[in-house]
Amino acid sequence: MSVSWLQQSERSTSGVLGIMSWIARRLGRGAARLLLYPISAYFVVFSRRSRRASSDYLRRMRSVEPTWRDIFRHYHCFASTILDRIYLLSGRHDLFDIRIHGREALQRYESSSGGGCLLLGAHLGSFELLRSLGTLHFKLPIRVLMYEENARKVGELLRAMNSDLATRIIPIGLPDTLIRVKEALERGEMVGMLGDRLLSDHAAVVCDFLGDRAQFPTGPVRLATLFRVPVVLFFGLYRGGNRYDIHFELLSESLHGARNSPEQIREWTQKYVERLEYYCRLAPYNWFNFYDFWVPDAPAAVRAAA
Numbered sequence: 001m002s003v004s005w006l007q008q009s010e011r012s013t014s015g016v017l018g019i020m021s022w023i024a025r026r027l028g029r030g031a032a033r034l035l036l037y038p039i040s041a042y043f044v045v046f047s048r049r050s051r052r053a054s055s056d057y058l059r060r061m062r063s064v065e066p067t068w069r070d071i072f073r074h075y076h077c078f079a080s081t082i083l084d085r086i087y088l089l090s091g092r093h094d095l096f097d098i099r100i101h102g103r104e105a106l107q108r109y110e111s112s113s114g115g116g117c118l119l120l121g122a123h124l125g126s127f128e129l130l131r132s133l134g135t136l137h138f139k140l141p142i143r144v145l146m147y148e149e150n151a152r153k154v155g156e157l158l159r160a161m162n163s164d165l166a167t168r169i170i171p172i173g174l175p176d177t178l179i180r181v182k183e184a185l186e187r188g189e190m191v192g193m194l195g196d197r198l199l200s201d202h203a204a205v206v207c208d209f210l211g212d213r214a215q216f217p218t219g220p221v222r223l224a225t226l227f228r229v230p231v232v233l234f235f236g237l238y239r240g241g242n243r244y245d246i247h248f249e250l251l252s253e254s255l256h257g258a259r260n261s262p263e264q265i266r267e268w269t270q271k272y273v274e275r276l277e278y279y280c281r282l283a284p285y286n287w288f289n290f291y292d293f294w295v296p297d298a299p300a301a302v303r304a305a306a
Contacts, residue, residue, distance in 0.1 A: 020079075024086040029095055029242075032083055040075040044068065050290035057293070060210040061284045077285040081126045081238050088132040095242060098133065102248040105232055109190060110140055116185030118224050119192040120251065121234040122276050125286040129236035129246055130192055131168070143184045145170050145177075145193035172199065178226075185227050192234065195220040195272055196289065205266045207273040210280070212294045214273075221268045225255045233275055237283040245283075249275065 023032045044051060054074045058066035087095050109117040119142070121127050134140040146169050170180045170191070184191055196216060198204055203222070204215040224231045231251040236244055255268055280287055 020083050021086050024083060029083070029087060033080070036076055036079045036083060040072055040079050043075050043079075044072050047290075053290045053292060057210075057287055057289070058284070060212070060294075061280065061287075074285050074287075077238055078288050078290075080240075081128075081286075081288075084126065084238075084244075085128045088126070088128050091132070093133060097241075097243040098129070098246060099243070100246045100248070105248040105250040109188075109230070109232070115229070116188050116227075117190050117230045117232050118220065118227075119190050119232050119234045120195050120220050120272065121192065121236075122194055122196040123288045124196075124235055124276065124279060125237040125283060125288075126244060127192070127194060127234075127236060129244060130234050133246070134190075141187070141189040143168050143170050143181075143189055143191050145172055145181070145191060147172050147197075147199065181223065182227060185229055190232075191223075193220060193223075195269075196276065205262075205269045206295075207266070207270045209273050209277060209294070214294045216269050216273060218265050218269060220272070221255060221265050224252070228254065231255065231272075233272070235276075235279045237279065237286050239283070247279065251275070 020032070023035060027035075051071060054071050055066050058070050058074060062070075084096070109115065119130060121130065131142065131144055134142050170177060170184070181191055198215060198217050203218040205218050206213050207216050209216075220231070230253050233247070233249040233251050235247045237247065238244055251272060252268065255264075
C-alpha cells in the first residue's frame with residue numbers, strides 16, 4: 001500500500017459529503033437514493049484512477065475479471081454509505097435495520113469501570129455507525145482518531161449537524177494527540193481508529209492480504225501496547241437497502257511486549273489483516289480504498305518511523 005491516497009483528490013470525503021448532505025436534507029432518503037445511480041455512473045466513467053483500483057480489488061476478491069456492472073455496484077455501495085452517513089450523524093437511526101453481532105466483546109468496556117479500549121476498524125462499510133450509533137444511541141464514551149485534514153473538514157460538517165460528535169474527534173499528528181488519547185483511555189473511554197491506511201510519516205509493516213503483499217500502519221498495535229489496552233475490532237457492513245450489520249470481535253486483551261518487537265508487531269498486524277480479509281469476503285463491495293493498495297515487491301519487514 002502506498003500513501004497515494006493523501007495526494008488523491010478526496011472527492012469521497014468533504015466534497016461528496018457536502019453534496020449528499022444538501023440532497024438528503026431536502027429530498028429525503030428515498031428520493032436521494034435515486035440520485036445515487038447517476039452519481040455512481042459518473043464516477044465509474046470519469047474517475048479512471050479509482051475505477052482501476054476498484055477493478056484490481058474486485059479481481060482479487062473474485063479471481064475473475066470484474067465487469068462494468070461489478071464496478072458500478074462497488075461505487076453504488078460506497079455512495080449509499082455516504083448518503084446514510086448524513087442520517088446517522090443526525091441521529092436518524094430509525095431509518096435503518098441495524099443488526100449487532102458480537103456485542104459481548106464490547107460489553108465489559110461500556111462503562112468507565114471497565115477501563116478503556118481501542119476500537120479498530122477499516123475503510124470497510126460504515127465506520128460512522130460506531131461514532132453515531134455508539135455515541136448517540138448507546139451512549140458509549142467514544143473518541144475517534146482521524147487524519148488531521150479530514151478531521152478539520154468532517155468536523156465542520158459535524159458541527160452543523162451534531163456539535164457533540166464534532167468534539168469527540170482527536171486529530172492524528174498534532175503535538176498533543178498522544179496526550180489526548182492517553183487521557184481518554186484513563187477516563188475509561190473507547191478510542192476508535194482505522195487501521196488500513198498509511199500516513200507519510202507512519203511506520204509500516206508488510207502483511208499478506210487477499211493473496212498479495214500490502215503495507216499496513218503499525219500505529220494501532222503500538223498504541224495498544226503503549227497504553228496496555230485491549231483491542232476490539234469493529235466493522236459496520238452495508239447489506240443493501242436500509243440494512244447494516246455491525247460486527248464486534250475481540251482481537252486481544254493485551255498486546256503487552258509487542259511495542260519493541262518488530263516480529264510481534266507484524267504478527268499482531270497480520271492477525272488484524274486476516275480478520276479484515278474475512279469481513280471483506282462477507283461483504284465484498286464494502287471495501288472503500290479506491291487507490292493502488294498492493295505493493296507486491298515490498299520487503300516483508302517493518303519500516304522504522306520517520
